[in-house]
Amino acid sequence: MSTPQRITHLVAGSPWQGTAERTSEVFNPATGEVSGVLDLASADLVGDVVAGAKQAWQDSWRSLSLAKRQAVLFSFRELLNRDKERIAELITAEHGKVLSDAVGEVTRGLEVVEFACGIPHLLKGGFTENASTKVDVYSMRQSLGVVAVISPFNFPAMVPMWFVPVAVACGNAVVIKPSEKDPSATIAIAELWREAGLPDGIMNVVNGDKEAVDALLAHPDVKAVSFVGSTPIARYVYETGTSHGKRVQALGGAKNHMLVLPDADLDLAADAAVNAGFGSAGERCMAISALVAVEPVADELIEKIKDRMGKLRTGDGTRGCDMGPLVTRAHRDKVASYVDAGVEAGADLVVDGRDGAFDADGDGFFLAPTLFDKVTPEMSIYADEIFGPVLSVLRASSYDEGLDLINSNPYGNGTAIFTNDGGAARRFQSEVEVGMVGVNVPIPVPMSYYSFGGWKNSLFGDSHAHGTEGVHFFTRGKVVTSRWLDPSHGGLNLGFPQND
Ligand code: NAD
Numbered sequence: 015m016s017t018p019q020r021i022t023h024l025v026a027g028s029p030w031q032g033t034a035e036r037t038s039e040v041f042n043p044a045t046g047e048v049s050g051v052l053d054l055a056s057a058d059l060v061g062d063v064v065a066g067a068k069q070a071w072q073d074s075w076r077s078l079s080l081a082k083r084q085a086v087l088f089s090f091r092e093l094l095n096r097d098k099e100r101i102a103e104l105i106t107a108e109h110g111k112v113l114s115d116a117v118g119e120v121t122r123g124l125e126v127v128e129f130a131c132g133i134p135h136l137l138k139g140g141f142t143e144n145a146s147t148k149v150d151v152y153s154m155r156q157s158l159g160v161v162a163v164i165s166p167f168n169f170p171a172m173v174p175m176w177f178v179p180v181a182v183a184c185g186n187a188v189v190i191k192p193s194e195k196d197p198s199a200t201i202a203i204a205e206l207w208r209e210a211g212l213p214d215g216i217m218n219v220v221n222g223d224k225e226a227v228d229a230l231l232a233h234p235d236v237k238a239v240s241f242v243g244s245t246p247i248a249r250y251v252y253e254t255g256t257s258h259g260k261r262v263q264a265l266g267g268a269k270n271h272m273l274v275l276p277d278a279d280l281d282l283a284a285d286a287a288v289n290a291g292f293g294s295a296g297e298r299c300m301a302i303s304a305l306v307a308v309e310p311v312a313d314e315l316i317e318k319i320k321d322r323m324g325k326l327r328t329g330d331g332t333r334g335c336d337m338g339p340l341v342t343r344a345h346r347d348k349v350a351s352y353v354d355a356g357v358e359a360g361a362d363l364v365v366d367g368r369d370g371a372f373d374a375d376g377d378g379f380f381l382a383p384t385l386f387d388k389v390t391p392e393m394s395i396y397a398d399e400i401f402g403p404v405l406s407v408l409r410a411s412s413y414d415e416g417l418d419l420i421n422s423n424p425y426g427n428g429t430a431i432f433t434n435d436g437g438a439a440r441r442f443q444s445e446v447e448v449g450m451v452g453v454n455v456p457i458p459v460p461m462s463y464y465s466f467g468g469w470k471n472s473l474f475g476d477s478h479a480h481g482t483e484g485v486h487f488f489t490r491g492k493v494v495t496s497r498w499l500d501p502s503h504g505g506l507n508l509g510f511p512q513n514d
Pocket of ligand 1 (some may be wrong): 164165166167168169173191192193194222223224227228242243244245247248265266267268298299399401427467468472
C-alpha cells in the first residue's frame with residue numbers, strides 16, 4: 015500500500031504553502047485504499063484567494079487585448095491535448111470510471127476550450143450609425159471580476175471546463191472549488207493555465223466542503239457562481255448566492271427517461287439503454303435511469319438488454335473493463351440499498367448487480383449493472399435519483415402515457431425517444447418538458463457551441479452552461495450613445511432626449 019499524497023490548493027498558479035486545519039481522505043475506488051489527504055480551505059483562506067484573484071483581474075487580465083487573451087486560450091488547448099492521457103489517469107484513479115471514458119470526458123471539455131478560442135467573435139457588440147442625427151449607439155460586453163465554479167465528483171475535468179474556459183476568455187478571474195472526492199484532475203488542468211501564459215491569480219483552486227462553498231457564496235467580490243451537483247445543494251447555492259446579490263447558475267440532479275416506441279429499432283434501443291444506463295457506473299447526470307417501453311415491446315427489449323448486460327465486465331478502470339466502481343463505499347452501499355428497496359417494493363429484479371463478479375484487487379466499491387422490470391412511479395428506485403448502475407423499466411400502454419410520466423417527473427435534464435416515426439419524434443421534441451432531447455441518441459449532450467442545461471429541478475437560474483448563454487453569463491452588457499462635436503452641434507434643450 016503506497017503512502018497517501020498530500021493534495022492542496024492552487025493559489026495564484028502555485029501550490030499553497032500553508033498548513034490546513036482540516037483535511038479529508040481521497041480514495042482509489044477500485045482498491046478501496048486511501049490515495050490522498052486533501053487540505054480543506056477555511057473561510058479566511060477563501061477570502062485571501064478571492065482578494066488575490068480580484069487584484070490580478072484589475073492589474074492585468076480585464077484590460078488585456080482580445081488577441082493576447084486568445085493566444086493564451088490556444089496555448090492552453092495545446093497543453094490540454096498534450097496531457098489528455100495523464101489527466102484521464104488521474105480521473106480514473108480517484109473517480110473510478112474506466113480510462114477510455116475518462117479520456118472522453120477530457121475531450122468533451124477540450125471542445126469548450128475550442129469554443130472559447132473564438133472569443134473575439136463572441137464578444138463582438140452591435141453598432142448603429144446615426145441612431146439619431148449624428149448620434150451613434152453601440153454595445154459591448156465586459157467581464158464581471160471574480161467568478162466561482164463549484165463542481166461535482168462525477169466529471170472532475172469536463173464540468174469545470176463547461177465554465178472555466180468561457181469565464182477566462184471573457185476576461186474574468188476564477189476560483190474553482192472541485193469535489194473533495196476527486197480533486198486531482200481539476201487541479202492538474204488548472205496548473206496548465208500558468209504554462210499557457212495566464213497571469214498568476216486569474217486561476218485558483220480552493221479545496222473544501224460546505225465552509226469553502228459558503229465563504230464563496232457570501233463574499234462580496236465573487237460576482238457570479240456556476241454550480242453543478244445534487245438538486246438540494248443546487249437549490250441552496252442558488253438561493254444563498256442570489257440573496258447575496260450574485261448571478262448564479264446551479265445545475266442539479268436528474269432522472270433521465272428513454273421512451274421506446276413500438277416501431278423503434280430494438281437492437282439500437284437495447285445498445286443505447288445499456289451504454290447510457292451503465293456507462294461510468296450510472297454516475298452521469300445524463301445517464302438513462304428510467305426506460306419507458308411502450309407496449310408491446312417490453313418483453314423483447316428486456317431480453318435484448320439482459321443479453322448485452324451479460325457481456326459487460328466490471329472492474330478496475332485501468333484493466334480494459336466496461337464499467338468501474340462507484341465513487342465511495344458510502345455511495346456504493348446507498349445504491350445497493352436502493353436495489354434492496356426495489357425488491358421490497360415488488361419490482362422484478364431481472365439482473366442483480368449485488369451478485370456481480372469484479373476484475374480488481376483489494377476491496378473496491380463495486381456494484382455490477384442491475385436491471386429492474388415492472389417498476390412503478392411511486393417506488394423509490396424510480397422516484398429518487400440513484401446515481402448508480404441501476405436501470406428501471408416502466409411499461410406504458412401509449413406514447414401519451416409515456417410522455418405524461420416524463421413530464422410529471424420533477425427533474426428535466428435529458429431525455430431520449432427511440433422510434434422510426436419522424437412525426438412522433440417531432441411531436442416529442444416539442445411536447446416534452448426537458449432541457450436536452452435526443453432522437454435515437456441516448457445521451458444528448460449538446461456540442462460546446464450550444465448550451466448545456468436542464469429544466470425544472472435540474473437547473474436553478476436562467477443561464478445554461480457554455481455556448482452563447484455561457485458568454486452572456488460571464489459578461490455584463492453596456493450600451494454607449496455617442497455624439498462627436500461638429501460645427502452643427504449645440505443649443506440648450508431641457509426636454510427628454512428624443513430621436514430626430
Ligand atoms: P453534491 O451536491 O454532493 O456536491 C456538489 C458540490 O457541492 C461539491 O463541490 C461539494 O463539495 C459541494 N457541497 C456538498 N454538500 C454541500 C453543502 N451542504 N453545502 C455547500 N456545498 C456542498 O454532488 P455530487 O455527489 O458531487 O455530484 C453528483 C450530483 O451532481 C448528481 O445529483 C448529479 O445529477 C449532479 N450533476 C448534475 C449535472 C447537470 O448538468 N445537471 C452534471 C453533473 C452532475
